[in-house]
Amino acid sequence: MGSVRIESSKNYDVIIEKGILDSCGGIIKTTAGGEFVCVVTDDTVDALYGERCVSSLLSAGYRVEKFTIPHGEQSKNAAQFIRLLNFLAEKRFTRTDTVAALGGGVVGDLAGFAAACFTRGMKFVQIPTTLLAAVDSSVGGKTAIDLDTGKNLAGAFYQPEVVICDYATLDTLPDEIFTDGCAEVVKYGVIADAAFFEFLKQPVRENIEKVITRCVELKRDVVAADEFDNGIRFILNYGHTVGHAVEANSNFTISHGSGVAVGMCAEAKAAAKLGICSADCAEQIESLVRAYGLPTRSPYDARALTEKALSDKKRRGGTIGVVVPTAIGQCRVEKLPVDKLYDFIRAGIE
Ligand code: NAD
């Protein structure tokens, strides 16, 4: 069993242990207390793990309701958000009760935002079941829904009481969804830990506890330094300036991990051309991305990518932030004037 303590406006543990889903009720009782839990999940995860989660909560003495959304990003929207708030109201949940997010990043982001808003803040627990949620979205307190005009445009910083990561649940992930999460894993190696980058040359699945634990430790350090994303936390967006533009151009038919993989390669190659990192550094990143079966290129040209990148929330007035590696395990944020973004992206993809 591994456990990582997150220190932020609320301190909490990320417990990383095989089979721990069956003990979630007792852990939630100890950390969140209360008597009533709303399990928020999606239809796929519900069929696989809903019963075990509910049964553990009942054994711990909780009254339990379950709220299920259709799986996929299209459920992270205002309609499901309002549906969830109305459900919490109709079932008479109160501030001392708990919302438990059982699922991937979509469930976690939606449930967390509802927990932050209902009665101005209920107790919240994350039970991640995708690699992406385990290494990234369940930790650090970012919650959100998508608006018609863009991804994650409405949300709140809202930390959970505990994160319960049963990595045995990752065994049922389809390969492409597991691989998608690997993009965020590689990201941590590039931005913050050269030894971890080297370690990732071994298969992730065979070292899953170590991989999740190291990613969570690296995220812990960033969140402790900048919980509300006013500075260093921006480095977690490595690969995401171009990556989000790839996703948006595809109308979100290209997955987040694939977009980030392409973005990491493009942003590193542009950095190498600008002399910010070596050509070897950019080649090493591309080679690891390829080794995971992730894409290194997208079908979109620099014009199309620039246009979407400029509508992203990473833009601040006349500049847009791009994270660039300076070496493997190190990075910095470049604040590019918006009229320089096209040249940067073109350098990265040509
Ligand atoms: P997801 O939640 O849509 O899950 C992907 C798919 O896997 C879904 O179809 C789901 O039903 C299925 N699934 C989940 N667990 C499973 C399991 N154990 N076995 C089989 N199938 C399973 O997607 P995701 O990749 O986990 O998360 C993406 C979302 O996370 C995006 O909305 C993104 O914006 C958000 N995100 C948030 C943060 C943050 O800090 N809050 C960080 C990164 C990403």
Ligand code: GLY
């Ligand atoms: N996933 C980006 C962040 O947590 O800041």
